[in-house]
Amino acid sequence: MFYVKHTWIAVGALFAALAVAIGAFGAHGLEGIVSSSMLENYETGVQYHMFHALGIIAVGLFATHQGVNGRLQAAALFMSVGIVIFSGSLYVMALTNMTWLGAITPIGGVSFIAGWVFLLVAALKR
Structure with missing residues:
Protein backbone atom coordinates (compact mmCIF):
# COMPACT_ATOMS: atom_id res chain seq x y z
CA MET A 1 0.00 0.00 0.00
CA PHE A 2 1.25 3.50 -0.89
CA TYR A 3 1.01 5.87 2.06
CA VAL A 4 1.02 9.67 2.19
CA LYS A 5 4.48 9.65 3.80
CA HIS A 6 5.80 7.79 0.75
CA THR A 7 4.13 10.34 -1.51
CA TRP A 8 6.40 13.08 -0.18
CA ILE A 9 9.47 10.91 -0.73
CA ALA A 10 8.34 10.33 -4.32
CA VAL A 11 7.54 14.02 -4.88
CA GLY A 12 10.94 14.99 -3.48
CA ALA A 13 12.70 12.44 -5.68
CA LEU A 14 10.85 13.74 -8.74
CA PHE A 15 11.78 17.33 -7.88
CA ALA A 16 15.42 16.23 -7.38
CA ALA A 17 15.51 14.49 -10.76
CA LEU A 18 14.05 17.60 -12.39
CA ALA A 19 16.67 19.76 -10.65
CA VAL A 20 19.44 17.62 -12.14
CA ALA A 21 17.89 17.76 -15.62
CA ILE A 22 17.23 21.50 -15.44
CA GLY A 23 20.74 22.09 -14.10
CA ALA A 24 22.29 20.05 -16.91
CA PHE A 25 20.27 22.00 -19.47
CA GLY A 26 21.54 25.25 -17.99
CA ALA A 27 25.15 24.10 -17.81
CA HIS A 28 25.26 22.71 -21.33
CA GLY A 29 22.63 24.66 -23.20
CA LEU A 30 22.58 28.21 -21.88
CA GLU A 31 26.20 29.28 -21.60
CA GLY A 32 26.86 31.94 -24.21
CA ILE A 33 23.13 32.23 -24.96
CA VAL A 34 21.97 34.12 -21.89
CA SER A 35 23.82 36.85 -20.00
CA SER A 36 26.11 35.84 -17.17
CA SER A 37 23.78 37.47 -14.61
CA MET A 38 20.79 35.52 -15.96
CA LEU A 39 22.86 32.32 -15.90
CA PHE A 78 5.34 24.97 1.30
CA MET A 79 8.66 23.61 0.04
CA SER A 80 6.95 22.37 -3.13
CA VAL A 81 5.26 25.72 -3.73
CA GLY A 82 8.58 27.43 -3.09
CA ILE A 83 10.29 25.35 -5.77
CA VAL A 84 7.62 26.24 -8.30
CA ILE A 85 7.53 29.97 -7.50
CA PHE A 86 11.14 30.72 -6.49
CA SER A 87 13.07 28.43 -8.80
CA GLY A 88 10.44 28.51 -11.53
CA SER A 89 10.47 32.30 -11.71
CA LEU A 90 14.28 32.33 -11.91
CA TYR A 91 14.22 29.75 -14.72
CA VAL A 92 11.62 31.63 -16.74
CA MET A 93 13.35 34.96 -16.09
CA ALA A 94 16.69 33.59 -17.34
CA LEU A 95 15.16 31.99 -20.43
CA THR A 96 12.88 34.86 -21.45
CA ASN A 97 14.56 37.93 -19.90
CA MET A 98 11.20 38.85 -18.33
CA THR A 99 12.86 40.55 -15.37
CA TRP A 100 9.52 41.63 -13.88
CA LEU A 101 9.19 38.02 -12.69
CA GLY A 102 11.79 38.90 -10.08
CA ALA A 103 8.94 40.55 -8.18
CA ILE A 104 7.34 37.16 -7.41
CA THR A 105 10.56 35.31 -6.59
CA PRO A 106 10.52 36.42 -2.91
CA ILE A 107 7.08 34.83 -2.50
CA GLY A 108 8.75 31.50 -3.21
CA GLY A 109 11.50 32.36 -0.73
CA VAL A 110 8.93 33.03 1.98
CA SER A 111 7.32 29.71 1.11
CA PHE A 112 10.68 27.96 1.59
CA ILE A 113 11.10 29.60 5.00
CA ALA A 114 7.57 28.58 6.01
CA GLY A 115 8.33 25.00 4.99
CA TRP A 116 11.42 24.86 7.19
CA VAL A 117 9.57 26.46 10.10
CA PHE A 118 6.80 23.85 9.84
CA LEU A 119 9.45 21.10 9.80
CA LEU A 120 11.11 22.66 12.86
CA VAL A 121 7.80 22.77 14.73
CA ALA A 122 7.06 19.16 13.74
CA ALA A 123 10.46 18.09 15.07
CA LEU A 124 9.98 19.95 18.36
CA LYS A 125 6.43 18.63 18.88
CA ARG A 126 7.40 14.94 18.60
Whole structure:
Protein backbone atom coordinates (compact mmCIF):
# COMPACT_ATOMS: atom_id res chain seq x y z
CA MET A 1 0.00 0.00 0.00
CA PHE A 2 1.25 3.50 -0.89
CA TYR A 3 1.01 5.87 2.06
CA VAL A 4 1.02 9.67 2.19
CA LYS A 5 4.48 9.65 3.80
CA HIS A 6 5.80 7.79 0.75
CA THR A 7 4.13 10.34 -1.51
CA TRP A 8 6.40 13.08 -0.18
CA ILE A 9 9.47 10.91 -0.73
CA ALA A 10 8.34 10.33 -4.32
CA VAL A 11 7.54 14.02 -4.88
CA GLY A 12 10.94 14.99 -3.48
CA ALA A 13 12.70 12.44 -5.68
CA LEU A 14 10.85 13.74 -8.74
CA PHE A 15 11.78 17.33 -7.88
CA ALA A 16 15.42 16.23 -7.38
CA ALA A 17 15.51 14.49 -10.76
CA LEU A 18 14.05 17.60 -12.39
CA ALA A 19 16.67 19.76 -10.65
CA VAL A 20 19.44 17.62 -12.14
CA ALA A 21 17.89 17.76 -15.62
CA ILE A 22 17.23 21.50 -15.44
CA GLY A 23 20.74 22.09 -14.10
CA ALA A 24 22.29 20.05 -16.91
CA PHE A 25 20.27 22.00 -19.47
CA GLY A 26 21.54 25.25 -17.99
CA ALA A 27 25.15 24.10 -17.81
CA HIS A 28 25.26 22.71 -21.33
CA GLY A 29 22.63 24.66 -23.20
CA LEU A 30 22.58 28.21 -21.88
CA GLU A 31 26.20 29.28 -21.60
CA GLY A 32 26.86 31.94 -24.21
CA ILE A 33 23.13 32.23 -24.96
CA VAL A 34 21.97 34.12 -21.89
CA SER A 35 23.82 36.85 -20.00
CA SER A 36 26.11 35.84 -17.17
CA SER A 37 23.78 37.47 -14.61
CA MET A 38 20.79 35.52 -15.96
CA LEU A 39 22.86 32.32 -15.90
CA GLU A 40 23.70 33.05 -12.25
CA ASN A 41 19.99 33.50 -11.49
CA TYR A 42 19.25 30.21 -13.25
CA GLU A 43 21.95 28.41 -11.25
CA THR A 44 20.57 29.88 -8.02
CA GLY A 45 17.18 28.46 -8.98
CA VAL A 46 18.72 25.03 -9.52
CA GLN A 47 20.52 25.10 -6.16
CA TYR A 48 17.43 26.06 -4.19
CA HIS A 49 15.38 23.57 -6.22
CA MET A 50 17.69 20.73 -5.16
CA PHE A 51 18.00 21.87 -1.54
CA HIS A 52 14.25 21.86 -1.15
CA ALA A 53 13.73 18.62 -3.08
CA LEU A 54 15.98 17.04 -0.46
CA GLY A 55 13.99 18.84 2.23
CA ILE A 56 10.79 17.27 0.91
CA ILE A 57 12.44 13.84 0.97
CA ALA A 58 13.48 14.54 4.58
CA VAL A 59 9.86 15.37 5.43
CA GLY A 60 8.77 12.04 3.96
CA LEU A 61 11.44 10.16 5.89
CA PHE A 62 10.52 11.99 9.09
CA ALA A 63 6.87 11.07 8.47
CA THR A 64 7.81 7.38 8.24
CA HIS A 65 9.31 7.69 11.72
CA GLN A 66 6.86 10.09 13.38
CA GLY A 67 3.72 9.53 11.35
CA VAL A 68 2.03 11.98 9.04
CA ASN A 69 0.63 15.13 10.60
CA GLY A 70 -0.51 18.55 9.44
CA ARG A 71 2.81 20.22 10.24
CA LEU A 72 4.75 17.79 8.06
CA GLN A 73 2.18 18.07 5.30
CA ALA A 74 2.46 21.87 5.45
CA ALA A 75 6.27 21.68 5.42
CA ALA A 76 6.35 19.60 2.25
CA LEU A 77 3.63 21.64 0.59
CA PHE A 78 5.34 24.97 1.30
CA MET A 79 8.66 23.61 0.04
CA SER A 80 6.95 22.37 -3.13
CA VAL A 81 5.26 25.72 -3.73
CA GLY A 82 8.58 27.43 -3.09
CA ILE A 83 10.29 25.35 -5.77
CA VAL A 84 7.62 26.24 -8.30
CA ILE A 85 7.53 29.97 -7.50
CA PHE A 86 11.14 30.72 -6.49
CA SER A 87 13.07 28.43 -8.80
CA GLY A 88 10.44 28.51 -11.53
CA SER A 89 10.47 32.30 -11.71
CA LEU A 90 14.28 32.33 -11.91
CA TYR A 91 14.22 29.75 -14.72
CA VAL A 92 11.62 31.63 -16.74
CA MET A 93 13.35 34.96 -16.09
CA ALA A 94 16.69 33.59 -17.34
CA LEU A 95 15.16 31.99 -20.43
CA THR A 96 12.88 34.86 -21.45
CA ASN A 97 14.56 37.93 -19.90
CA MET A 98 11.20 38.85 -18.33
CA THR A 99 12.86 40.55 -15.37
CA TRP A 100 9.52 41.63 -13.88
CA LEU A 101 9.19 38.02 -12.69
CA GLY A 102 11.79 38.90 -10.08
CA ALA A 103 8.94 40.55 -8.18
CA ILE A 104 7.34 37.16 -7.41
CA THR A 105 10.56 35.31 -6.59
CA PRO A 106 10.52 36.42 -2.91
CA ILE A 107 7.08 34.83 -2.50
CA GLY A 108 8.75 31.50 -3.21
CA GLY A 109 11.50 32.36 -0.73
CA VAL A 110 8.93 33.03 1.98
CA SER A 111 7.32 29.71 1.11
CA PHE A 112 10.68 27.96 1.59
CA ILE A 113 11.10 29.60 5.00
CA ALA A 114 7.57 28.58 6.01
CA GLY A 115 8.33 25.00 4.99
CA TRP A 116 11.42 24.86 7.19
CA VAL A 117 9.57 26.46 10.10
CA PHE A 118 6.80 23.85 9.84
CA LEU A 119 9.45 21.10 9.80
CA LEU A 120 11.11 22.66 12.86
CA VAL A 121 7.80 22.77 14.73
CA ALA A 122 7.06 19.16 13.74
CA ALA A 123 10.46 18.09 15.07
CA LEU A 124 9.98 19.95 18.36
CA LYS A 125 6.43 18.63 18.88
CA ARG A 126 7.40 14.94 18.60
